[in-house]
Amino acid sequence: MCPPADVPPANGNGHEEMVLVDTHETARPAIPPANQTAPNGSSNGHSHPPTNKAKGPYSRASDFLSNTSNWKIIESTLREGEQFANAFFTLETKIKIAKMLDDFGVEYIELTSPAASPESRAHCEAICKLGLKKTKILTHIRCHMDDARLAVETGVDGVDVVIGTSSFLREHSHGKDMAWITKTAIEVIEFVKSKGIEIRFSSEDSFRSELPDLLSIYRTVDKIGVNRVGVADTVGCADPRQVYDLVRTLRGVVSCDIETHFHNDTGCAIANAYAALEAGATHIDTSVLGIGERNGITPLGGLIARMMVADPDYVKAKYNLPMLREIENLVAEAVEIQVPFNNYITGFCAFTHKAGIHAKAILANPSTYEILNPSDFGMTRYVSIGHRLTGWNAVKSRVEQLNLNLNDEQVKDATAKIKELADVRTQSMEDVDMILRVYHTGIHSGDLKVGQSAVLDRLLEKHIASRDSSPDRREKDVNGTPAKRQRVDEATTA
Ligand code: HCA
Ligand code: CU
Secondary structure, three states: OOOOOOOOOOOOOOOOOEEOOOOOOOOOEOOOOOOOOOOOOOOOOOOOOOOOOOOOOOOOHHHHHOOOOOOEEEEOOOOOHHHOOOOOOOHHHHHHHHHHHHHHOOOEEEEOOOOOOHHHHHHHHHHHOOOOOOOEEEEEEEOOHHHHHHHHOOOOOEEEEEEEOOHHHHHHHHOOOHHHHHHHHHHHHHHHHHOOOEEEEEEEOHHHOOHHHHHHHHHHHHHOOOOEEEEEEOOOOOOHHHHHHHHHHHHOOOOOEEEEEEEOOOOOHHHHHHHHHHOOOOEEEEEHHHOOOOOOEOEHHHHHHHHHHHOHHHHHHHOOHHHHHHHHHHHHHHOOOOOOOOOOOOOOOOOEEOOHHHHHHHHHOHHHOOOOOHHHHOEOEEEOOOOOOOOHHHHHHHHHHOOOOOOHHHHHHHHHHHHHHHOOOOOOHHHHHHHHHHHHHHHHHOOOOOOOHHHHHHHHHHHHHHHHHOHHHHHHHHOOHHHHHHHHHHHHHO
């Protein structure tokens, strides 16, 4: 999905990991520099680990509940994600996704119920036979003995049971009352437990269910030894404060683990997951790129981004972060969507810095404008310089990368030309490099002096005319350079 990197060589100026490119390229993976020295001398480019692990006088009194440094992922791309409008996973694709999630290090994957269709059942059995290294396999079923009997025969490590408890679902979906739900839940749980595998009981639409109903059934299933109870914001109505309150209350009622599942209809899915962990939840449901019913659930990458800020050591020790991009690309391709431009970590502009003030500070110390370090994810930061907001410090950094010999006054003069041209049309990296090279040649041949804007214009025109008539250039045009430029222009006006 992403074009190969076109990264300038390291030149020993202390900015090797800084790559200056046009913003309109897709984000690309980092090519590890030969000798990685970050601007501030640290190994990762950030002078301080970007953490907000609050300790000391300002930590909140209630933080004793917090599990933000001790939580697990239940990755549901192969269950909730299969409910995404575009999703149709073949077994081959499911196997690829399952293996990648295992390599990434998620603790669980959740698969569609074997009761859903004969193919679903066959897929579930096949994935159980893969022998994943670390990841446990769950399947997700309705609270029904027929489904439970099928599930335990597939070879899964555990079963996630769900039933709607809100009056909306009780009246308009399955039509059962709380007494029936409780009785059936006990039967299903005891049956699954008797097979020696994990069992979770979850209430669908938890945030529109009556609290006494919820607490009563959770208490009952906890007593009979369920591994986890689940809270699900099925319609995406909850806010972080409501989540915190419900999970904290539940934490005081059950002794088992607490799993949470948040839909993203109102944009709270990551914040709600975080609030749940702060209140003592132990497991978070995710899907790759957040795919699921409607606009989906907490995205794996977004949760990782959030949790990296809370406790980078925990996240880095558990998960193979540079794989995130590869997994997202695989899933995006499988369900025929693009990775969104503003995606957490891997969106094409997630680590691109543009304004001159930002660029200057980033070049001095990336922590100034980055809470996440792209190199932790195998990504590279970019400083965009071919636009009207550019500044001479960023241009100077590019001059150094190109090994050009210009003093500060000359760099400022060249920057003025870049800004002038970028006021008309955003300049690609190729354009910026050309301006700098022509400027450099002009200065060193004596044809150009600082402040001679019109002379520089003539030198540029001459250069462009001879470049466009060269056989090498014509060859390039035939072989796709214009297509690349077109993409740049499209992105500019998008
Ligand atoms: C659904 C069910 C579910 C289940 C969540 C869970 C939901 O697809 O409607 O088992 O915890 O969002 O309630 O995904
Ligand atoms: Cu869901």
